[in-house]
Amino acid sequence: MRITCPLCGERDRREFYYQGAAVALTRPEPEAGEAAWDDYIHNRENPCGVTRDLWHHEMGCGAWLVVMRNTATHEVLEVELATDAKRTGA
Amino acid sequence: MTRTEGGCVIELRAKSPCDGLLPLSIGGVTLSEAAPGAMTCLMPYKGQAAALSGALEVACGIAAPAPGHSTVSDGVRILWFGRETLLLIGPEPAPELAQHAAVVDHSDAWAVVRLEGPGAVDVLARLVPVDLRESAFAPGATARSELRHMQAAITRLSADAFEIMVFRGMARTLVHDLRDVMESVAARAGR
Numbered sequence: 532m533r534i535t536c537p538l539c540g541e542r543d544r545r546e547f548y549y550q551g552a553a554v555a556l557t558r559p560e561p562e563a564g565e566a567a568w569d570d571y572i573h574n575r576e577n578p579c580g581v582t583r584d585l586w587h588h589e590m591g592c593g594a595w596l597v598v599m600r601n602t603a604t605h606e607v608l609e610v611e612l613a614t615d616a617k618r619t620g621a
Numbered sequence: 622m623t624r625t626e627g628g629c630v631i632e633l634r635a636k637s638p639c640d641g642l643l644p645l646s647i648g649g650v651t652l653s654e655a656a657p658g659a660m661t662c663l664m665p666y667k668g669q670a671a672a673l674s675g676a677l678e679v680a681c682g683i684a685a686p687a688p689g690h691s692t693v694s695d696g697v698r699i700l701w702f703g704r705e706t707l708l709l710i711g712p713e714p715a716p717e718l719a720q721h722a723a724v725v726d727h728s729d730a731w732a733v734v735r736l737e738g739p740g741a742v743d744v745l746a747r748l749v750p751v752d753l754r755e756s757a758f759a760p761g762a763t764a765r766s767e768l769r770h771m772q773a774a775i776t777r778l779s780a781d782a783f784e785i786m787v788f789r790g791m792a793r794t795l796v797h798d799l800r801d802v803m804e805s806v807a808a809r810a811g812r
């Protein structure tokens with residue numbers, strides 16, 4: 532598996548650390564209520580298909596990335612810097 | 622020796638990270654320690670990347686390199702060193718740079734070695750998961766990657782020469798891993 536880092540180009544999977552679903556970019560407001568916080572902290576989808584995750588280019592440039600990939604085909608569909616994803620509204 | 626109140630303190634002498642480990646030469650490939658001079662990490666403040674590049678041009682005559690590249694001029698090199706990070710190598714940093722970036726002295730933080738000779742690329746290719754063909758990684762290209770399991774910075778100096786940097790505390794492991802592979806590449810080539 533290879534991930535194309537927007538800064539470093541196409542790199543081997545071993546350079547990346549997998550963090551999990553990209554929910555950290557849509558953190559609820561402090562007063563959003565228990566249901567929103569419970570969902571944010573505990574509930575995750577487990578899709579067979581397209582998923583959107585946070586990866587860290589740990590052994591590379593150090594950037595956090597949002598990677599869209601297909602869990603069934605292993606295809607990597609889209610990669611962007613987490614800062615860019617956040618700026619454009621996650 | 623320096624006299625102190627109660628006794629003597631041996632005068633401290635700086636040791637390079639690979640002191641006593643290098644140089645090595647195996648099968649036409651040599652590994653030697655570089656003496657890069659001052660190394661300074663520059664991390665531009667928010668929105669200051671262009672201003673930092675301008676200040677570098679004024680101070681050192683070379684601008685900030687794009688990701689994956691390095692810039693070189695007389696006795697000064699600037700490496701792209703990761704996301705929003707540059708490494709200035711050679712001179713002490715001009716004080717003005719601190720207006721645009723966090724400026725951190727890294728001079729003693731890195732072991733810096735040079736791997737060169739025909740076959741250097743074959744050695745490195747066994748340790749680093751980066752496309753090292755000249756078409757993809759030309760002289761001047763630089764990459765943050767891993768070397769075996771160490772975080773490293775790799776720069777191609779010429780067709781047959783690479784500069785490799787790892788954290789200073791890993792100097793011995795770096796030399797060990799490179800020596801291992803230099804030996805196996807040489808054995809396979811019958812050199």
Ligand SMILES: [Zn+2]
Nearest residue numbers: 536539588592
């Ligand atoms: Zn990267």
